Amino acid sequence: MMPLPLTIALAHLAARKRQTVVSVLGVVLGVGMFISVSGLMAGFQATFRGQLIDSNPHITVTDEIRQPPAQPLAMLHPDAAVHLSRVLPRDPVRGISGAGAIVDALSAMPGVVAAPVLRGQMILRRAGRDFAVSASGIDPAREKQVTTLEKDMVAGTLDALGTRSDGIIIGASLATKMGAVLGDTVAVSTIAGTGVALRIVGLFRTGMEAQDNALAYVSLARQQSLQGRPRVVNEIQVRLADISRSIPVAAMIEGRWGFKAAPWEETFERILEVFVLQNVIIYGSTGSILIVAAFGIFNIISTVVMEKGRDIAIMRAVGIPGHVVVTIFVVEGSVVGVLGLLGGWAAGALIALVLAHIPAPGATDPSQTLKVVQSAFTYGLASGIALLSAVAAAWLPARKAARTDPLAIIRGAA
Amino acid sequence: MTVPSPRAPALCANHVSRVLPATVPVTLIDDVSLEFAPGSFTVITGPSGSGKSSLLYLLGLLDVPTRGEILIDGQSVSGRDSEARAAMRLRTFGFVFQFHFLLPEFSVLDNVMLPMRQLGTLSRAAMLERAHAILASLDMTSSANKRPDALSGGQRQRTAVARALANDPRFVLADEPTGALDTVNAAAVFAILRGLTTAGRTVIAVTHDMGLSATADRRIHIVDGRVVSDGAAA
Structure with a gap:
């Protein structure tokens, strides 16, 4: 038999089909946009990074020294506080x-x-x-x-x-x-x-x-x-066959020959930092759609709590504990969140598919289309935000429901 | 004035008072002591605002006395926290109110099974069997799958009685259970309440209807939160 909170939650949502569908669509839209836009951005970054890494060396060794060579005085007194300033290289070439x-x-x-x-x-x-x-x-x-x-x-x-x-x-x-x-x-x-x-x-x-x-x-x-x-x-x-080895190989070169060896992560550090900022902006803006969707969930749960004052009162009166009442409404929010994220996955995948067929602007090859990278991480992140928002949105009215004084409602109904 | 019960009391109010905190505190119940024997049918009567329902809510652990205590089998229970009292209500009490308070999205059967599902001591088959048996005893079998909005006022109240009996409570407390019913249905509901005592349940009902109160074993009359008479209903 279905758990009691789930039974009651589903009954409440089924009784408000239109409101429920609108709330679910809000989450679908948020998750779908999050997945597709994040995928588009990841695609752009992957393409850009690929071009950058592909067309440039993975490690660049230059005639620079990161640390000036140890001076004889410092070597003679390794434990002393020796400070040498304006040390000139022996060979200026x-x-x-x-x-x-x-x-x-x-x-x-x-x-x-x-x-x-x-x-x-x-x-x-x-x-x-x-x-x-x-x-x-x-x-x-x-x-x-x-x-x-x-x-x-x-x-x-x-x-x-x-x-x-x-x-x-x-x-x-x-x-x-x-x-x-x-x-x-x-x-x-x-x-x-x-x-x-x-x-x-x-x-x-x-x-x-x-x-x-x-x-x-x-x-x-x-x-x-x-x-x-x-x-x-x-x-x-x-150039390396495996670009993930760039940092240890660069360290090895520096250690062995002393010249500065910059892996591609260091060479393109500023660009990678821009990517991070870009991700923050994209996740922030698309994530905000999910926050707006959470207000939809808050709205429906608050309405149900207000309308269901008598039901809550009798449940509390017959002895249903407060935490079960909280669970009922949190489950309602979660059901909306889960349905929304499932729909959002489908919507996100569909939008990504459509985007992947749009010609890339400015591409030299006309057959080149927008690159969309879909990852489990993006789906997971969108789902996490959606579920968290849904639960948080339901939690506040649910707490209020659990604190309902059944006597106040029972006396009022008499 | 307390009439000594012929059997050991199952439910007691011991010098119970309930005062609502306000600028000028309102006394709902004032130093009431009562004992209720197992298998007894008691009605509480009194004018509007006399404190009948307040006393019932204190006895049913829905409210907490400002002074005094409620005892079940000699154990003080009114000092327990909200969730402990809720757990005790679930197992020990059945409530019937003037308004039926049935969950509108659920069928009659599901409404009756609601307290059983929360208690969780029976299997689904056992719950169904018990719910059907209760509905049959109240002549509600044919309405088991109907929603509350498809029922008459009398049927709704009988469903509420059935829900009150779901967990086989020792005490059934009814607050104006016939207040919204016509005379025929009111008499039927009272007859049902009367019949519950044969199984050893203690039934306490608040009513305005003096005619119906005559069917009880005992009538307690309250005025201004104080018991002014307590004796055989007839």
Whole structure:
């Protein structure tokens, strides 16, 4: 036999079909929107993160030292309070010493590939206009193993940098701004004072305008020559087969060679922080729909409590305890919450399905649609908020019901 | 004035008073001492506002005396907390009020089974059997599956009596049970109450109807919260 509180709760809800349906629909709407909008946002973040991680190295080793090396005085007196300020590096020449050996050592590790890079600023001049870019001197054969540059090429080839020492690869957007096409020549100058004419041997498009407008690639040897830093490498890019190993591998590199090794989580920390803020806003706004729905539940339970004063009085008079009365009305709220979240799951999945068929705005590929990521976490979170709101909304009128003085109602009815 | 009961009292009011706190306190019951023997049928009469119902609610543990105590089998019970008194009401008392207070969404059968389900000592089959038996004894079998709004006033009140008997209580307290009924139905309900005593139940009813009160064993008359007469009803 069904428990008494559930029997009475279902009878109350069945007697108010319209109110019950409206309350359930409120929760359905809240849960559905929560699931679909959160899924859309998760899809966007996954796509963005995928592009970001995919097109960039997973670990970037630079010629920086996180901690200054221990000084002899401090090493001599390890327990003393030694403070040394304005310690100057012995070798002012920047660069990763022994970069070739490090790259070879890293590439020998399973699931790890590495490529040397010399980064430096360049000014590209075309038709009297200057364009500042961050240029990378790369080894094309290794570069294609650590970034998606080769995949992002829309004209020319990455290998052309290996065959033409005067070759340069720029972003397609930058080329458009410059009015240049594949095969054109651009004048290049650097802060080292060198100037040379380079031929555009490739154009790339990552989909991220910031990169497409401000990055350029030349061969490593050409870059070392242009920057006046022969045989110098100031960055090693590392790609991992398993990106979840980025933090321990970076720590290992730092520990072994001393140079700063930033995993992708650190490199894109600000973007990941924006994602967190974005999630707070999305969950907050869609969660607020559930809070509004909870007011609907509060409304129906309060109405029932008011209308059912006589029923509550007789239940209390015959000896039904206060906690059972509370349970009756909390169960009513919970039933509305459960029905709402079940409907909300279906609505959320349906809306997500529809969204997943809408073309992604600004996508280069017209067949590309909005990405919606549905996760058990989102469903669970929506369900948790919905149920909690429903129970909380029912709890207040339920407590009031349990405190009903049966005598006041019985005397009033007489 | 208390009439000594022929048998040991099952329910006692011992110097019970009930005063409503207010700027000028209102005395509902003033130092009443009564004893009720098992299997007795007592009516409490008195003018409106005399405290009849208040006394009944004190005896039925629905209210708590300001002074004095209620005893069942010699044990003081009125000092217990709200939930303990509710548990005692569920097991020991059956109530019938002037208004039937039936749950409108439930059938007659479900209304009768309500206290049994809360008590939870019987299986579903046993509850159904008992509920049907009670309804049959009150000539309500044909209405078992009807909702309260499909019943006449007399049938509703008989259903309320059936619900009061659900947990086989030792005491049945009725507050103006015939107040909303015509004379025929009123007489029938009183006859039912009278009949309950044959099973050893103690029945206490509040009524205005002097004619019906004559069917009781004992009549207690109250004025201004005090017992002014207590004797055989006839």
